[in-house]
Every structure is written in C-alpha cells, then in structure tokens.
Amino acid sequence: MAEKEAEMTALEATESASPENANEAGESPAAEVRTGDAPVSRAEFDQLQSEYEQLKKERDGLVDRAARLQADFENARKRAEKEKADFRDYATGSVVEQFLPVLDNFELALKSAGTTEQLKTGVELIVKQMDEILRGLQVQPVKTVGEEFDPRHHEAMGSVEREDLPDQHVAEEIRKGYRLREKLLRPALVRVVSNPKQKNE
16 A cells, blocks of 8 residues: 555656646746756857857867968968078179189189299289179278287287387287178287387386
8 A cells, every 4th residue: 555655656746747737837848957056048058059159169260360370480480491591592602603713713823834923923813803802792801910909800829029019019910810891700810019118118
C-alpha cells in the first residue's frame, strides 16, 4: 500500500512539472533557460548569443588584420634591406668605376719597357690621378708636418729631437692619414718633435 502511495506522489510531481501544466499556468515551455543558479529568459539568452557572435566576428577580424599587418611589416623590412643593399652596391660600384683607369695605368706601367726615370714619372702621374679622384670623393689627407700633434688625427710612432720645430709638433710623416669630410678614415702615422730647448725653459 505504501509503495502505491509513493508511485502516485511521484506521478503527480511529474505531471505538475510537465509542459502542459506550464501552459496552464500561462508560461511558455521555452520562456526561460537555467544557467547555473540564475534563470535567464530566452530573449536575454538570444541577445547574449548575438553579442557573443558579434564579438567573435570582431575578434576574427582583428586577428586577420594583425596577420596582414605582420605580413606587410615583413615585406617592408625585406624591401628596405634590398634597397639598402642595392644602394651600397651602387655606391661601391660608382667608387670602383673611378679607380679602374688608375688600375689600367698601373698595368700599362708594368708592361712598359722604359727607363727607371720614365717609370718613376709614370707612377707619379698615376699618384696624381688617384689624388684627383680622392678629392672628387671629398677625401682629404690629414695635415701632418709642422702641425701640432693631435691624437684624434695622428698616431705617434716615436719622437725626433729637433730645435727648429716647436715641441709636440709633427716632425715627419710615415704614412698618410685620410678623412672623408669630417670623418677620419685612418690616422696619419707620424714622428713627434721633442725640443729640448723648450723643455728646459
């Protein structure tokens, strides 16, 4: 008897929760959706679903845009590197082209069967030709003999005791130094004056 009463109670509870009973109470079977503990109406759920889809679409668009920007950046970087390499090659080629006649003259001098004096004269002309090319490239020799020793432009290779030049001035040039406009390409190797008279004073 107790078992029959329990079955009836369960059946009544199921019927009271059925969609038909919900309609009798004036509620739609899909009127609300349970999410966790808080019920959400179907309209709110649909709105949230729509906002989610919109945000997902915007996110995908931003990811796609970021990927395209990254690709554009890589292409621009490669293009800049290529332009830099092309400019370097052009600048190098322009300089080398000016020195090719000098090389030609050296080869002619080596093939020459002239005297030592004639060979010396030929080499002097080639050196003059090179100086003119360097001047055209804004390359100037560093001033040395008679100038005050300057460690920014001169490299001392020893000293020379002399009384006809001021102390700590350049006495001899061992190897020319060069600068490109204001930039030092290489220092001049020099010997510096050591004037005992000035030191004693």
